[in-house]
Amino acid sequence: MIRFNRENLRKDHQLIWFTLDFLMLGLLILNLALIVFDFFYSFAGVQGLLSEYVPIVTDVYQPVHENFIFYDLIFVSIFLTEFCIRWVHAITVHTYSRWYFYPFIHWYDLVGCVPVGTLRFLRLLRIISIIYRLQKYKVIDITQTKAYGFFAFYYDAFMEELSDRIVVKILSGVQDEISRGSPLFDRIKHDILYPRRTMIADWLSERVAEATQESYMPNRGALRVYLEARVDTALQQNVELSRLRFLPVVGPTIQSTLEEAVGDIVATVIHQLLDDLASSRNHGFIEDVVNAFLPERTTGEGEEQGEDEANEALKNLINEILEEVKNQVHVKHWRGAL
Incomplete structure (x- = not known):
């Protein structure tokens, strides 16, 4: 009405x-x-x-x-x-x-x-x-009115189907351009990503720290017990270390001490690594990773080979991102209204 x-x-x-x-x-x-x-x-x-x-x-x-x-x-x-x-x-x-x-x-x-x-x-x-x-x-x-609801539903469905096909076609073309090594990839890398390396590194550093804190800190004790148990099992299966028990008097003591020391060292190193990732100290490591993906222009033969590898990794990353965007575009929201 x-x-x-x-x-x-x-x-x-x-x-x-x-x-x-x-x-x-x-x-x-x-x-x-x-x-x-x-x-x-x-x-x-x-x-x-x-x-x-x-x-x-x-x-x-x-x-x-x-x-x-x-x-x-x-x-x-x-x-x-x-x-x-x-x-x-x-x-x-x-x-x-x-x-x-x-x-x-x-x-x-x-x-x-x-x-x-x-x-x-x-x-x-x-x-x-x-x-x-x-x-x-x-x-x-x-x-x-029912008439408006009817036409609005099919109009939205038509526009979504049409826009989805257009977007997927455009993204597929972008992926082809990137795969062929067109100037588009160089512009994305040098004009968009490279000038923002610091911003990307800062953002990744914060995300890694947050993710590590949320997943690692609540399970810190359980992770230490698990690591020590794994190290003990590995050491007990080591042939060279098992021979220490045959030493007169001190053999079993040395073996036990080594197992405890190695287990504690491994657990401490991994905990320290995770602590660093969960804090602002991870920034240097993340920045090195970002610089590896977005290196400066080089001229040496070995450096060019390393840059090609980084470029290939960056191409794969961009293509995977675009593929996920295409998968999301394929979601038909209008069908949920049926």
């Missing part, structure tokens, strides 16, 4: 134009209904049925059908008069920067006035434009 907001209609300074909109909306609907009826009436079979069952309709409408162009021109003259009035008003209030822009922007109003064949149905666009204008100024509310 269409809702009318009489308060906005009374308060708005464009009351006269809204009144004209409603008048033109009624005339357009009447005119299109007449066009559709006349189209079907032109068939002999329809005329025969009407003559047999409702002869009064034939008697009344037959003169209209024979002079349909004349009656349609009456509507056209009203539409053109309204168009000229709005054009003059647009010039007066400087709606557009040039006086002759109005007929080009509202071309469907003019073309729809041509009383020839299917051009008449362009008047439907005029109905849509009037309804849109009334909705824009909150004079009416059509968003709660």
Whole structure:
């Protein structure tokens, strides 16, 4: 059900134009209904049925059908008069920067006035434009109607399908360009990523620290027990170390001491490494990683080979990111509304 907001209609300074909109909306609907009826009436079979069952309709409408162009021109003259009035008003209030822009922007109003064949149905666009204008100024509310919901759903579905195909096509082209080593990859690397190495390193450093703190700190004790157990198992399976137990008197003691010392050293080193990653001390390490991916331009043969390897890794990284973006684009959100 269409809702009318009489308060906005009374308060708005464009009351006269809204009144004209409603008048033109009624005339357009009447005119299109007449066009559709006349189209079907032109068939002999329809005329025969009407003559047999409702002869009064034939008697009344037959003169209209024979002079349909004349009656349609009456509507056209009203539409053109309204168009000229709005054009003059647009010039007066400087709606557009040039006086002759109005007929080009509202071309469907003019073309729809041509009383020839299917051009008449362009008047439907005029109905849509009037309804849109009334909705824009909150004079009416059509968003709660079933018709609006129906068309809005399929419009969104169509636009999503269309935009998804376009985006995937563009991203696939970008991936091809990057894989072929086009100037696009060099521009991404040297003009976009390389000048932002510090920012990337700072961002990665913060993310690594946060991730390490969230996953490592709560499990610090369990991780130490696990590492010591793994080291003990590895040492017990070591042939050279197992021979120490055969030493007289001190053999078992030395073996046990070594196992405890090695286990403690390994656990301490790994804990220290994770502590560093969980703090701001990881910045230097992350910066070295970023610099390895985004090295400065080099000229040496060995350095060029290293840069090629870094470039290949960076290409793979960009392609994987684009592939994930394409996978996300393929998600059909409109289907969730079914």
